[in-house]
Amino acid sequence: MAENKIFAGPRVRRIRNAQGLTQTAMAEALSISPSYLNLIERNQRPLTVQLLLKLASVYKLDLDELRGETSDNIAELRAMFSDPLLSGELPGDQELIEVAEAAPNVASGILKLYRAYREQSSRLKDLSGLLAEEGHVTALSGARLPVDEVRDVFETRPNYFEDIEIAAEAFHATLAPSDDLGGTLKEWLRKTHGMSVRILPVHVMPDLRRRFDRHSMRLFLSERLSLQDQLREIAMEAAQIAFHEALAKELDRLSLSTGEARRIARFELARYAALALMMPYGAFLSAAQRLKYDLSALAARFRVSFEQAASRLISLQRPGAATVPFFLMEIDSAGNRLRLSGAQGFPKARFGGSCPKLNVYSAFAQPGQVLAERADIFGGGGFLVVSRTVEGPQAGFGERVRRTAMLVGCDASHQAETVYGESPLTTVAAGTACRLCERQGCLARAEPPVTRPLGLDEMVTGFSAFDFQ
Known part of the structure; x- marks a missing residue:
């Protein structure tokens, strides 16, 4: 033979x-x-x-x-060489197969380099769009990453998902939890799916907040998470099992273009579903109206964190049972905007969120304090803005604490409906962004406006770093 x-x-x-x-x-x-x-x-x-x-x-x-395990590399190399920049380089797949077979580590290195190139191209495109919005013409372009597509979708659409809300309320009613939702969810997971939840110490799971072991059917959570964040992780796991169909329907409606974008969006929808389960729509709406949208009181009422209560507040837009259309922004201490969302989409055009005079940028100097003020945006109207820092996972000795700041806002016409409008508020004159703001004499101005020439006068200078005519 x-x-x-x-x-x-x-x-x-x-x-x-x-x-x-x-x-x-x-x-x-x-x-x-x-x-x-x-x-x-x-x-x-x-x-x-x-x-x-x-x-x-x-x-x-x-x-x-x-x-050999080269099929993944071959598929990724094929996708790479379909890029218009490289599409004419190869007559067929044979060379790709030879590279992946003969030098898989080299192939992996090339793919990493290509991914880095695409990310840099995406960042240049973001910069191009920003400059164009502010009056500059550029020729920069590039492909956007899947996470950018997901962010665009969630930032521009209302933060309300009807099918998830209905499924969450129905599931919560069948659970009939008492004061211990976490315990009830753990018992449901154990009885219906043989799944247990364990809290692991830092030295066992130093870099992960959660991990699900399919073989032993155990959900491991880090002890670094607060009790509220541990509850959200458990609720996410239960939600993905209990109303999988509702999540799938809402995901399909987003019409995302890639599998990676769908995976990112599925995670965001699962976070939304967890909050809907922790704070059922009807009960949370009723409490929010009675408490006049006091976020600290709502967090205490539902035993959740300030961040969770704020995230839930901007989703109260059920037809026939809607409330004040709040929006939300989360930043880090460097001013990076981590999250933008709103009951009717985030109002970028009217509010912007980049002005350093907003109290969300001052919140880091007063950790844990709730700051409320009225912001009069140049050309965009007035807004009630409420800001507070929120803490990340528990940091060990020698680690820097992860601290971000959240801003929850609404149109100033709703100010009297909230607990924050019961006493006189400080009014701050702000803008959407320095390049688009023509407010004169602003001590916080970082850039000149694109619509005005600089007022260069050797005899007279103002307090602003960029005086203009």
């Missing part, structure tokens, strides 16, 4: 290099000559079945290591 022959020279060479062996040493162990091994590594001689078994026996190898 003819022997089955396998040409796998590059993989044999990788195994030898991984073992730190010379060709002579490996050939001796395999009972073949060094010259024969050299021919094998150059794909000029095949690996017979007998030699394949000898390799597996001597070096304790899984035969899959010799079969």
